[in-house]
Amino acid sequence: MQAPGTKLDDMTPNSDHQAAGKTYLVTGASAGIGYFVAEQLAAANATVVLGCRDTAKADLAMRAIRTQVPDARLRSVRVDLADPSSLPATVESLDVDHLDAVVLNAGVMPTGPDRRVNAAGNELTFATNHLGHFALLAHLMPILIATPNARVITVGSFTARSARLDLTDLQSEHDYQPKRTYERSKLAQILIGFELDRRLRAHGIDNASIVVHPGGALDSLTPSRPPLFSRTTTQHLLALPAGALVHGKHAGAEPIVRAVLDNEITSGELWGPRIFGLRGKPHREAPHLHMTDPATAAELWTASSKLTELDPLPLPPNIPVRTTSEYQRHGA
Template sequence: MTWHSGNRAEGKTILVTGASAGIGYFVAEQLAANGATVVLGCRDTAKADRAIHAIRARVAGARLRPVRLDLADLSSLPATVDALGVDRLDAVVLNAGVLLSGPERRVNARGHELMFATNHLGHFALVAHLSPMLTAAANSRVVTVGSFAARSERLELADLQSERDYRPKRSYGRSKLAQMLFGFELDRRLQASGADTASIVVHPGGALDALTPSRPPLFVRTTAQRLRALPAGVVLHGKHEGAESIVRAVLDTEITSGQLWGPRVFGLRGQPRRETPRAHMTDLDTAGGLWAASAALTGMDPLERPATPIRP
């Protein structure tokens, strides 16, 4: 059952990255149901329009709009932030991510490994661009979506972009661990600076398409898919349920900066609960090294307003 805030999200503007499909879609749907104005940040605006149509079919009076967002292209971020057209932003959900399965290592226009660039570096730079808007909103929040996969990974600061040893699943898990390390380090730095913005880290557990309800025209789950997925439902859940920890982290005022939230049952399924992060997710030396490397690679720092748009 979706956690509701009693429409305490009325009047709030929230940006959700990667909101046109999967968990990001359900985050947007649930936030809209709680009264928020939701900006769907998506690389494909046609898919964003379909997501908006699907949400409006279920949420009467939903306040939604799309903005084009390509996290792999750092030079495009200033235009994205300008297109938001707002002076303040109550929260940003750093959800978008790419999982590549092919054996070939892929890079973006700046030569950054594509999963690390999209999942971590793009969000790192986006928060820097959004900083003035987040600062302008009282009790704003940065909610970073990590992954259960990050539990078993360790970050190698000397090989952040998998140049020496590229394995797709491992590189993906490390990119999600980088996000989580960033979220906890952002909390420490925000608190040290006396900022009003909170940084909260979440993960959706094990969320399967086959356990997720249909949302036409975005996707339709067949009866056969549902039946085949029933055994998996013992330990996993659908993407609509995976979104609940994220929505809770955005809206629950009792959740404070620096906390980690995920599903209750073995961290894989169930209602949201607070978790104790693994030591490698909060390691100060690793987080500090990652922050410094990310600032060097993107040319900006999330706690400093970017002076000029970054160029490829």
């Protein structure tokens, strides 16, 4: 119950037993922000499924979580977003008849100047961060629709504020710039998150699509979680000045966990850190216009469907849906 005079944005959900009986899938849960999302959800008594490409790292992550949450209920499934042909087996291995939330968190950043492609011939960053999650969502959608009030949490990036999508060059074939390609892939995820909200509303489905970003999150401001990863005292001390602007990955996970657990948060909202969108407690934000543009999002959905040969939720014809201006009015 919200206390009188307390704003929703100032509340921190009471995690004790609040997610008991719930099952959540977190992609990219063996490192960084995804790990802390899994840890914090486990502390809320949920059953957490760690979706990881590297099964050995998933095992290490579960060991690390259990040092913090001894009675954690954990499982792992192999999720390789760069290989869309593997995703039906991933969903089958979940072996669940309900899924209360999926956190679409996993992602890669380009590690060199050269453009790379996956086995399907799609540019690797866009294919992993966006198309992989789009395809995974398509395979998960029957389970999500069958679960009352299930949530799809799309993890975007603060960098999407300055990114602009080029619908004529989604694969960065004509002008490949690694940093920009990453930023566009995160913007694509955000656009699809808002488009999914429109489609859920159009179908009258009670699931929620919520978009979240973690702000600026540094490894050096993040507490150690052996045997998965460690941060030295020297690294932490050197990073302290940066703490005035950004935070650690454990804090970056908080808006995501809030979006999973807080029933007051509704479909179509954007959440991130309070202070300049870079650090601080979670709060609701007003999305920038280019993040919610219905025409761009619809065209991106169509292109993504063609590239993956999947459609998570076809839009019924002639049904009014929320517009960009309505997302602005529902923002902070």
